[in-house]
Amino acid sequence: MTERVVTVATEAGLHARPADVFVETAKRFDADLRLSRADSDDVVAADSMIGVNSLNVRNGEDVRLVAEGPDAEEALDALEAVLTTPEAELRSD
Template sequence: MRERVVTVSTEAGLHARPADVFVETVERFDSEIRISRANSDDIVAAGSMIGITSLGVRDGEQVRLIAEGDDAEAALDALEEVLTTPEAELEEA
């Protein structure tokens, strides 16, 4: 199992378009991936749009990503990129 704490730096936080891109990215990997606020034990499945948006993560807040599987490190790298890419750049992708 791998874990990583990431500071979200999208204007909308983990809502709307960034959350959609996040879930699409999760679906590209075989690993089981979960997410929580960095300071919380409330962990949700990273592939659940409802779960992710229920966390209410805003710009500048930290999240903890947890991935377990053969492609866990690659999944964490890709998800960190989504969480630290400005929203305007996500829309261009």
């Protein structure tokens, strides 16, 4: 299991377009990906839009990413990139 704490840099936090890009990115990997606020025990699946939105993460807040599986490191790198990329530069594939 691999874990990483990341500060959210998107202006809207993890809502709307950034949340959509985050969830779609998570779905691309062969790994069990989970997300939580860094200061909370509430954990959601990173590929669940409802779960991700339920955390109500705002700009500047820290989140914990946890990954387990063959693509764990690659998935964490990609998800961290989504969280730290200015919103105007995000593209959903």
